Amino acid sequence: MANVTRRIFGAGVLVTGLAAGTRASWAQGEPRRGGTLVATWGGGEPQACYVPSGGGSSPTFSSSKLFERLGNRQMNGDFVGELAESWKPADDFKSYTIKLRPGVKFHDGKPMTADDVVYSIDEIWKKYAAASAMTDYAGIEAPDAATVVMKFGKPIPEFFFASLLCGNVNYIVPKHVYAGSDPITNAANNAPIATGPWKFKEWVRGSHFEYVRNEDYWRKGFPYMDRLIIRYVRDPAGRAAAMESGEIQIGVFNPVAPPDIKRLTGTGKFVATPKGYEEAVWSTSLECNMRNPIFAKREVRQAMFHAVDRNLIAKTVYYGYARPGTSPIFSPNKEFFTLDTYKTGFDPKKAASLLDGAGYPKKGNAPRFSVNLLAAGWFAENGKIGAIVKQGLEDVGVAVNLTVPDRPTSIKRIYTDYDFDLAISNQANPSEPVPSTTQYYTTDGIKKGVPFRNASGFSKPEMDALVEKIKVETDPAKRKALVVEFQKMATVEAPNLPLVELESITVASTRVQNHSNDPNYLGASWYDIWLAA
Amino acid sequence: MITAVSSRQRAALRLLRRRLVQAVPLMLGVVVINFVLIHMAPGSFLELMTAENQVSDPATVELLRKTYGLEDPTWLQLVKYVWALLHLDFGFSYRQNMPVIQAIAINLPATLLLMVSSIALAFAVGVAAGVVASMKVRTGWDTLVSVAAMFFFAAPSFWLGIMMIVLFAVKLGWMPVGGMSTIGGLGGSGSGLFAGILDVLHHLILPTLALGLFYAAIYARVMRSSMLEVAQLDFVRTARAKGLSRRQVTIGHVLRNALLPVVTILGVQMGTVLAGSVVIESVFSWPGVGSLLFDSVSSRNYPVVLGIMVLGSLVVIAANIAVDLVYMWLDPRIEIR
Numbered sequence: 001m002a003n004v005t006r007r008i009f010g011a012g013v014l015v016t017g018l019a020a021g022t023r024a025s026w027a028q029g030e031p032r033r034g035g036t037l038v039a040t041w042g043g044g045e046p047q048a049c050y051v052p053s054g055g056g057s058s059p060t061f062s063s064s065k066l067f068e069r070l071g072n073r074q075m076n077g078d079f080v081g082e083l084a085e086s087w088k089p090a091d092d093f094k095s096y097t098i099k100l101r102p103g104v105k106f107h108d109g110k111p112m113t114a115d116d117v118v119y120s121i122d123e124i125w126k127k128y129a130a131a132s133a134m135t136d137y138a139g140i141e142a143p144d145a146a147t148v149v150m151k152f153g154k155p156i157p158e159f160f161f162a163s164l165l166c167g168n169v170n171y172i173v174p175k176h177v178y179a180g181s182d183p184i185t186n187a188a189n190n191a192p193i194a195t196g197p198w199k200f201k202e203w204v205r206g207s208h209f210e211y212v213r214n215e216d217y218w219r220k221g222f223p224y225m226d227r228l229i230i231r232y233v234r235d236p237a238g239r240a241a242a243m244e245s246g247e248i249q250i251g252v253f254n255p256v257a258p259p260d261i262k263r264l265t266g267t268g269k270f271v272a273t274p275k276g277y278e279e280a281v282w283s284t285s286l287e288c289n290m291r292n293p294i295f296a297k298r299e300v301r302q303a304m305f306h307a308v309d310r311n312l313i314a315k316t317v318y319y320g321y322a323r324p325g326t327s328p329i330f331s332p333n334k335e336f337f338t339l340d341t342y343k344t345g346f347d348p349k350k351a352a353s354l355l356d357g358a359g360y361p362k363k364g365n366a367p368r369f370s371v372n373l374l375a376a377g378w379f380a381e382n383g384k385i386g387a388i389v390k391q392g393l394e395d396v397g398v399a400v401n402l403t404v405p406d407r408p409t410s411i412k413r414i415y416t417d418y419d420f421d422l423a424i425s426n427q428a429n430p431s432e433p434v435p436s437t438t439q440y441y442t443t444d445g446i447k448k449g450v451p452f453r454n455a456s457g458f459s460k461p462e463m464d465a466l467v468e469k470i471k472v473e474t475d476p477a478k479r480k481a482l483v484v485e486f487q488k489m490a491t492v493e494a495p496n497l498p499l500v501e502l503e504s505i506t507v508a509s510t511r512v513q514n515h516s517n518d519p520n521y522l523g524a525s526w527y528d529i530w531l532a533a
Numbered sequence: 534m535i536t537a538v539s540s541r542q543r544a545a546l547r548l549l550r551r552r553l554v555q556a557v558p559l560m561l562g563v564v565v566i567n568f569v570l571i572h573m574a575p576g577s578f579l580e581l582m583t584a585e586n587q588v589s590d591p592a593t594v595e596l597l598r599k600t601y602g603l604e605d606p607t608w609l610q611l612v613k614y615v616w617a618l619l620h621l622d623f624g625f626s627y628r629q630n631m632p633v634i635q636a637i638a639i640n641l642p643a644t645l646l647l648m649v650s651s652i653a654l655a656f657a658v659g660v661a662a663g664v665v666a667s668m669k670v671r672t673g674w675d676t677l678v679s680v681a682a683m684f685f686f687a688a689p690s691f692w693l694g695i696m697m698i699v700l701f702a703v704k705l706g707w708m709p710v711g712g713m714s715t716i717g718g719l720g721g722s723g724s725g726l727f728a729g730i731l732d733v734l735h736h737l738i739l740p741t742l743a744l745g746l747f748y749a750a751i752y753a754r755v756m757r758s759s760m761l762e763v764a765q766l767d768f769v770r771t772a773r774a775k776g777l778s779r780r781q782v783t784i785g786h787v788l789r790n791a792l793l794p795v796v797t798i799l800g801v802q803m804g805t806v807l808a809g810s811v812v813i814e815s816v817f818s819w820p821g822v823g824s825l826l827f828d829s830v831s832s833r834n835y836p837v838v839l840g841i842m843v844l845g846s847l848v849v850i851a852a853n854i855a856v857d858l859v860y861m862w863l864d865p866r867i868e869i870r
Contacts, residue, residue, distance in 0.1 A: 038716070044828065045824075045828070047628045047629070047832070048630060185627075185630055187630070189630065190630060204716075204820065205629075205639050205640065205820060205825075206639075206640055206643070206818075206819075206820025206821070206824050206825070207712055207713065207716070207818065207820045208712075208716050210716070229716055231712075231716065231818075232818065233711060233818045234815045234818065234824065234827075235695075235815055235816055235818075237695050237698075237816075238695075238698065238710065238711055238816060238817070238818060241695075241698045241699060241702060241703050241710045241711075242710040242711060244703045245702050245703050245706065245709075245710050247709065247710050247711075405575065406576075406831065407576075407581075407831055407832075408574075408575070408576025408577070408578075408580065408581050408831070408832065408833045409574070409575040409576045410576075411576060411580060411581065411584050412575055412576040412577075412580050413575070415584070416580060449580065449583060449584075449594070450583070450584065451584040
């Protein structure tokens with residue numbers, strides 16, 4: 001029923017949008033040069049234009065139009081070189097040789113060389129941007145100005161390595177700007193100098209960024225447009241109004257409320273598409289704190305799966321723009337996703353039975369036990385999900401005290417103080433499961449004070465050993481089998497329950513061409529976007 | 534005559550001195566209360582910063598703690614903050630990566646512009662509507678003013694703002710949806726200082742109406758009742774008996790005295806106008822301190838929050854001193870203690 005409803009809803013929104021989107025994105029004529037594109041996203045202004053450690057989606061959105069990575073992943077799943085022309089592993093997979101693209105210049109006219117790549121990897125990636133993914137990194141050499149060799153202490157699978165090169169904020173930064181400074185506080189973070197298709201011109205705080213065309217861009221003839229404006233509108237209704245009035249032409253990552261998507265696409269002047277988020281799927285999860293003896297029992301954690309109606313969450317909280325999660329690896333992940341996991345359907349009777357078996361029988365009207373449920377307040381939807389989870393658990397006899405603290409309090413309580421029994425949180429994971437997904441399940445993922453890691457306290461030697469194998473298995477088929485085994489173990493142990501996978505939406509004017517053509521479109525450079533007359 | 538003027542000037546100077554002396558403990562109270570309250574809130578900017586930067590190394594966390602003076606007990610941090618404030622040092626904002634005063638200075642002009650225009654609109658419209666209603670009491674004009682005042686008093690300003698955007702920006706296309714100016718001249722409205730000023734004024738209209746009409750409704754109601762009350766007083770009857778026209782009596786005698794309660798409210802409401810601008814700035818993407826304050830509270834950016842509170846308090850204190858001086862101008866009999 002929920003799926004039918006979602007389809008019906010989608011008929012008015014997505015099908016129309018996708019049909020128009022197909023025309024807009026792939027059936028266009030000769031690209032039109034010049035003009036200004038005004039874009040926005042479904043969040044606020046960043047703390048800095050570029051944050052070396054990432055800093056969340058907002059600085060990723062603003063910085064990715066200026067900076068570039070060594071590689072990039074295509075919509076068909078292929079990895080292609082961006083600032084690198086190619087990369088090749090050694091026979092033992094313990095080193096990779098990267099050939100750099102010649103003729104690339106930074107925005108200040110200085111050439112990009114191997115020195116910049118060495119500095120970026122050693123000082124930015126290793127320390128900030130990709131620290132958790134580079135635990136086996138052993139150093140880098142630059143045999144000549146156009147080649148670097150990355151070394152590792154263990155064999156590194158090709159998929160992992162390519163994913164590292166394409167990592168969200170694994171950019172190549174200019175050594176001459178950053179060397180000798182603290183990268184976190186470098187003033188250039190607010191007026192970056194990079195290699196990308198757009199050059200920073202101005203940041204009017206509280207309003208917008210203005211970028212202009214990089215005339216010396218290495219992709220000759222790109223970008224098509226003269227200017228790109230990233231405008232910040234805090235209120236979703238304000239964004240919808242700005243789009244409708246023509247002030248903003250494209251909004252990524254759910255820029256407007258679902259009813260407004262339907263209204264805007266209904267005018268025939270806008271398209272809405274879920275494309276462009278395949279490498280950045282968001283989910284909402286329920287984390288069990290295993291420091292509480294009740295949740296140390298596996299049956300109790302599994303019971304949480306069965307007690308919560310996740311179709312209801314997808315339908316009512318996300319208006320159908322979500323689907324129940326079945327695995328810590330999300331369903332758009334073509335490489336590793338499997339349905340062969342612990343079956344987690346909504347089944348209150350099974351939940352009650354599991355709780356009985358765990359030693360928490362229901363006695364009259366008294367609850368089996370009480371839990372503190374924390375719904376992280378960084379997304380408004382989490383509080384609504386909290387109400388549904390509370391209802392589901394109370395229906396199977398578990399008393400729930402629900403709180404919805406704001407962002408800083410949620411981060412402190414979940415990831416520093418571990419002050420929760422159950423926590424509704426969110427994750428955004430790329431296709432490569434190590435470490436972004438696996439760190440929620442491994443012992444080394446337990447890092448007090450570091451958010452979006454293993455807050456449940458789950459620690460199992462078999463899981464740690466399995467993840468270690470995944471890290472070093474260089475045969476793609478064998479590695480996939482190991483990741484499937486990981487998904488089975490993760491769902492059976494259930495320290496971290498994937499409630500729903502979210503479907504992010506881009507809304508764009510039908511005049512906008514060549515959009516949503518990258519699996520991480522929020523973090524893409526938009527070098528080929530253009531605006532029809 | 535000269536003696537009388539000098540006496541009033543001396544009284545005004547005495548008042549100014551007294552108010553400035555009183556402002557010192559008031560400001561200290563504002564700083565202490567806000568400092569304590571924000572430090573009582575769970576989560577800290579250090580935790581958020583280490584979270585955003587994925588810092589897990591205890592030595593780095595400790596270094597950052599020392600860098601931002603967070604290793605001291607709270608009372609010592611407070612003493613250091615007050616001492617720095619006395620030297621006009623508002624601290625450093627890690628989030629904006631700049632001194633707090635610079636971060637606020639970027640956004641403050643927009644908020645002051647919105648506040649001043651909203652208060653001016655509220656005062657002009659409210660007083661005019663109140664005068665009309667009192668002069669046409671129990672007529673259609675009176676009813677119209679009462680109904681309009683009730684509507685704008687009851688309508689939440691954020692809702693009013695959104696409705697204005699839908700009507701005047703989206704449907705009619707007369708006004709911009711938001712922002713303070715046309716980005717990069719996209720509107721094609723020409724260049725130059727004059728065109729720039731016109732552009733800002735164009736963007737200012739809707740937020741000013743959304744914020745100001747609520748206060749205009751209050752002033753209209755207060756002005757109406759104040760006018761009716763003053764009109765019954767003996768000196769007004771005397772003025773009429775002396776043969777002054779209705780207009781002369783209303784403007785020269787009734788209006789001036791009836792303004793006192795409105796001026797009182799105006800002074801008191803400076804703080805709430807500043808608070809209201811937080812919401813309106815969000816609806817209209819107005820780049821003022823409201824947005825900065827919202828972001829700073831969300832990120833526990835204490836130095837910026839405290840800086841805005843201190844500067845906001847200074848604005849309110851200055852406005853109230855100005856109101857006291859206006860009292861003395863409106864009614865020379867008043868001697869404020």
